[in-house]
Amino acid sequence: MIIYYKEMIQGSEAWHSIRCGLETASEMKLLVTPTLKVAANEKERAHMWELLAQRLTKHVEPRYISDDMLRGQEDEIEAIALYAKTYEPIERVGFITNDRWGFTIGYSPDALVGNDGLVECKSRGQKHQIQTIVDYVSADKIDPDFMIQVQTGLMVSERKWCDLISFCGGLPMATVRVYPDEKIQTAILEAVTAFEERLAIAMRKYGEVVSSSKRLIPTIRRIIEEIY
Numbered sequence: 001m002i003i004y005y006k007e008m009i010q011g012s013e014a015w016h017s018i019r020c021g022l023e024t025a026s027e028m029k030l031l032v033t034p035t036l037k038v039a040a041n042e043k044e045r046a047h048m049w050e051l052l053a054q055r056l057t058k059h060v061e062p063r064y065i066s067d068d069m070l071r072g073q074e075d076e077i078e079a080i081a082l083y084a085k086t087y088e089p090i091e092r093v094g095f096i097t098n099d100r101w102g103f104t105i106g107y108s109p110d111a112l113v114g115n116d117g118l119v120e121c122k123s124r125g126q127k128h129q130i131q132t133i134v135d136y137v138s139a140d141k142i143d144p145d146f147m148i149q150v151q152t153g154l155m156v157s158e159r160k161w162c163d164l165i166s167f168c169g170g171l172p173m174a175t176v177r178v179y180p181d182e183k184i185q186t187a188i189l190e191a192v193t194a195f196e197e198r199l200a201i202a203m204r205k206y207g208e209v210v211s212s213s214k215r216l217i218p219t220i221r222r223i224i225e226e227i228y
Contacts, residue, residue, distance in 0.1 A: 001098070001099060001100065002096065002097070002098045002100075002156070002157065002158060003096065003097045003098075004093055004095075004096055005018060005093065005094045005095040005096070005097075006091075006092075006093045006094065007094065008093075008094025008095055009094055010094050010095070010108050012094075014094075015094055015095060015108070016060045017060075018095055018097075018106070019060070019095065019106055019108075020054045020055075020058060020059070020060050021051055021054040021055035021058075022051075022097070022104055022105065022106040023051070023103075023104075023105050023106070023192055023195065024105065024106040024107060024108070024152075025105070025106070025107040025108070025148075025149045025150075025152035025153045025156060026108070026149055027047060028105075028148050028149060028152045028188060028191075028192075029145075029148045029149065030043050030044050030047045031044060031047070031188075031191040031192060031195050032148050032187055032188055032191040034144065036183070036184065036187035037187075038190060038191045038194045038195075039191065044195070048195065048198060048199050048202065049202075051199060052199055052202055052203055052206070055199075055203070056203070056206065057221075059221065068123075071123060075121070075123035075167050075168075075169065076110060076121045076123065076167075078167070078169070079121045079123075079165050079167035079173060080110060080111055080119065080121060080165075082173060083111075083119060083121075083163070083165060083173075083175065084111075087113075087163075087175070088113050088114065088117075089113075090111035090112065090113055090119060091111065091112040091113075092111060092112075093109060093111075093112055094108065095107070095108050096108075096109065096156055096157050097156070098155070098156040098157070098158070101189060101192070101193075103192065103193075103196050105152065105155070105156050105192065106156065107152060107153045107156040107157060109153060109157065110165075112159075113163070116159055116160040116161060117159060117160065117161050117162065117163065118153055118154065118157060118159050118161070118162040118163070119162070119163050119165060120146070120149070120150055120153060120162055120163070120164050120165070121164075121165040121167060122143075122146060122164065122165065122166050122167065123167055123168070124166055124167065124168045125168065126168050126170070126171060128168070129166060129167075129168035129171045129174075130171065132166045132174060133166075133171075133172065133174055136176070137166075137174045137176060140176060141176065142164045142166075142176050142178060143166075146164060147178075147181075147184065148184070148188065150162050150164055150178050151178075151180065151181055151184045151185055151188060152185075152188055154178070154179075154180045154185070155180070155185045155188065155189075160179070160180070161177050161178065161179050162177070162178045163175050163176070163177050163178075164176050164177075164178055
């Protein structure tokens, strides 16, 4: 079943809470390799431990917000407004989940378009924007680095297309339309299924150790304001 969290604000406490412990489109590239294989590397293992910790504690640890991330937030506002003015009206939504596969995957679209479309916006440095225009927009393709995220978003939302925006202030804004790709989406589902199986094994092992006679002492989490 698909659930739209339309009133939720991305980045809010509620948004972090609903994403806690879920595989999401933005992190799916950690589970699927560029050759569409199930990932088995250090980044994938670190991600598994992170999601396992979130599922056990119901807590998402804070992450550092870089200058590039702050710039991206401002760029997104400008890019979405320009898209809506140039093409079609958009609708904001905080989060989407879909559990039709026996597990839940989440996606935070930058905007919805009508009943069929999505918008995903990427803020780029000028050298990356120029490369995008020369290498990808010229061929009506998108940067392969974003394909797994976009296909996951299409899969979760079950929408017909996604317009990927590539934005850099001072250079032309590029928009390329992406349609569902069955091969890529099948690879994503295979990777998530394998990931969930490994995570379940680790969760059972954790429970066994905690309930055993090992020397484990309960502690209380301190919130960040108490630490600083």
